[in-house]
Amino acid sequence: MSRAKWRLNPLVAVLAALAALFFIFPLVGLVTGAPWGHITSVITSQTALQALELSIIASLASTAIALAFGFPLAWLLARGQFPGRGLLRGLTTLPMVLPPVVGGIALLLAYGRRGFIGRPLASATGVTLPFSLAGVVVAESFVAMPFFVITVESGLRSMNRRLEDAARSLGASRRTVFLRVTLPLIWPSLAAGLVLTWARALGEFGATITFAGNLPGVTQTMPLAIYISQSSNMTDEAIALSLILVVVSLVVMVFRRDRSGAQ
Amino acid sequence: MFRRHIKVLAGTGVASLAVALAACSSSTSSAPPAAAASQAKPTGTLVVFAATSLTDAFNKIGDQFEAANPGVTVKFNYNGSSSLATQITQGAPADIFASASPTNMNTVTAASLESSTPKIFAANQGEIMVEAGNPSHVKSLSDLANPALKVVTCAPPVPCGALATQIFKNAGVTVKPVSQEQNVGGVVTKVSLGEADAGIVYVTDVLANGTKTTGVPIPANQNATTDYPIAEIKGAPNATAAAAFISYVLGPDGQQVMKSFGFLPPTS
Numbered sequence: 290m291s292r293a294k295w296r297l298n299p300l301v302a303v304l305a306a307l308a309a310l311f312f313i314f315p316l317v318g319l320v321t322g323a324p325w326g327h328i329t330s331v332i333t334s335q336t337a338l339q340a341l342e343l344s345i346i347a348s349l350a351s352t353a354i355a356l357a358f359g360f361p362l363a364w365l366l367a368r369g370q371f372p373g374r375g376l377l378r379g380l381t382t383l384p385m386v387l388p389p390v391v392g393g394i395a396l397l398l399a400y401g402r403r404g405f406i407g408r409p410l411a412s413a414t415g416v417t418l419p420f421s422l423a424g425v426v427v428a429e430s431f432v433a434m435p436f437f438v439i440t441v442e443s444g445l446r447s448m449n450r451r452l453e454d455a456a457r458s459l460g461a462s463r464r465t466v467f468l469r470v471t472l473p474l475i476w477p478s479l480a481a482g483l484v485l486t487w488a489r490a491l492g493e494f495g496a497t498i499t500f501a502g503n504l505p506g507v508t509q510t511m512p513l514a515i516y517i518s519q520s521s522n523m524t525d526e527a528i529a530l531s532l533i534l535v536v537v538s539l540v541v542m543v544f545r546r547d548r549s550g551a552q
Numbered sequence: 553m554f555r556r557h558i559k560v561l562a563g564t565g566v567a568s569l570a571v572a573l574a575a576c577s578s579s580t581s582s583a584p585p586a587a588a589a590s591q592a593k594p595t596g597t598l599v600v601f602a603a604t605s606l607t608d609a610f611n612k613i614g615d616q617f618e619a620a621n622p623g624v625t626v627k628f629n630y631n632g633s634s635s636l637a638t639q640i641t642q643g644a645p646a647d648i649f650a651s652a653s654p655t656n657m658n659t660v661t662a663a664s665l666e667s668s669t670p671k672i673f674a675a676n677q678g679e680i681m682v683e684a685g686n687p688s689h690v691k692s693l694s695d696l697a698n699p700a701l702k703v704v705t706c707a708p709p710v711p712c713g714a715l716a717t718q719i720f721k722n723a724g725v726t727v728k729p730v731s732q733e734q735n736v737g738g739v740v741t742k743v744s745l746g747e748a749d750a751g752i753v754y755v756t757d758v759l760a761n762g763t764k765t766t767g768v769p770i771p772a773n774q775n776a777t778t779d780y781p782i783a784e785i786k787g788a789p790n791a792t793a794a795a796a797f798i799s800y801v802l803g804p805d806g807q808q809v810m811k812s813f814g815f816l817p818p819t820s
Contacts, residue, residue: 520638
């Protein structure tokens with residue numbers, strides 16, 4: 290299959306270049322504005338290391354939760370035949386467009402110590418979510434899981450289901466069909482969903498600070514540490530911490546792009 | 553197919569980022585061109601960056617100032633004083649900065665960004681805010697050292713956080729807060745919602761929050777006071793209105809409003 294020789298439309302090229310520069314310039318600003326003279330001392334400060342550790346733990350936990358609970362939800366939305374499915378999809382993916390602070394307040398009213406779920410939870414188990422690492426994970430999951438659900442759901446929708454039917458008709462069990470046919474077919478969207486979810490959780494700020502509060506070493510993730518330092522006239526620290534987050538995220542995003550590009 | 557979908561998703565993320573950025577920048581709306589300095593009558597939009605604890609008092613003063621000066625619209629950007637100071641040093645188009653502490657005003661003056669000498673227009677003191685009815689029976693600062701009690705303060709760089717640190721030091725108690733909020737509003741919210749048992753806020757916050765929360769006064773020998781300075785920002789888009797507003801805040805009408813919201817008169 291050959292296509293006509295690809296030619297670049299000048300207008301497209303200019304607009305694309307502007308779009309690319311729009312994203313690249315702020316990164317240049319971060320790199321040039323970084324306190325290179327004493328960046329190692331800033332990056333290895335206790336605040337930075339604690340925040341990085343918390344960020345990684347919480348974002349990975351949120352991603353695992355998205356996989357465990359978001360996958361069945363995506364399956365239900367893609368394959369289920371029931372009234373109100375569109376409404377359910379809207380409700381469960383609303384956090385994607387909701388301001389995260391709104392999510393944080395809503396989480397407090399539901400799962401907070403006085404929330405209608407949180408209160409019975411606290412009296413039954415003694416567990417309160419706000420101001421704890423678990424609270425950070427809850428906030429990040431709330432904001433990030435919809436990215437997983439919606440990506441996997443569309444993967445399930447767009448796959449060729451006749452392959453599953455063929456496998457079934459040849460005698461394969463449901464379990465075998467899922468593991469040997471469905472899973473390999475939706476793997477790219479599953480992987481993309483995991484990466485998007487993890488990246489969104491890593492960068493989560495608004496819901497986290499509202500629901501889980503801000504305490505170094507307990508709930509202060511990287512974005513919170515960055516925000517507190519930039520709002521405390523410690524711009525050097527803020528830029529250095531931002532660079533760490535940018536590098537970590539960039540490595541993953543480029544890796545993901547290459548992987549899906551290889552498909 | 554998958555790749556295309558992923559790109560669409562990534563695009564959605566980028567678009568929402570851009571929307572978020574636009575939303576952030578619109579909060580610092582620019583004022584129309586400055587009125588001529590010689591023109592005595594203030595007009596146009598005045599942008600005031602003010603500490604969160606000033607919200608109710610300054611909204612009232614803003615209404616009164618607008619009524620007294622037809623043609624002027626006052627816009628407020630309330631936040632923790634440390635955030636506001638950073639925004640101003642990063643070039644935010646403010647006409648006036650009203651800080652809850654001289655420390656954060658110093659951030660601005662250190663960068664030579666003030667065009668009028670900061671003047672103290674009010675003072676405030678700390679108070680323990682607890683849930684309505686004080687279910688945890690907090691009687692004094694030493695009760696806050698109880699690790700079973702969830703205590704919230706402001707972060708140390710924010711004036712209300714510096715105040716809390718000073719108060720705990722005066723009382724000789726070690727308190728481990730469960731959260732360090734970015735402005736005093738965060739502390740009030742967490743206590744109001746019952747997430748925290750107690751928080752250190754300003755006397756004015758307890759008053760403003762009415763029956764939603766209860767205040768436990770701090771004895772004078774343990775309490776600390778913070779002064780509120782106000783200054784015009786260099787290159788203020790609306791210098792005429794800025795000068796008029798500062799005079800109004802320092803004058804009898806403004807001082808009457810400050811007093812009615814529980815602020816103390818300037819100590820110096």
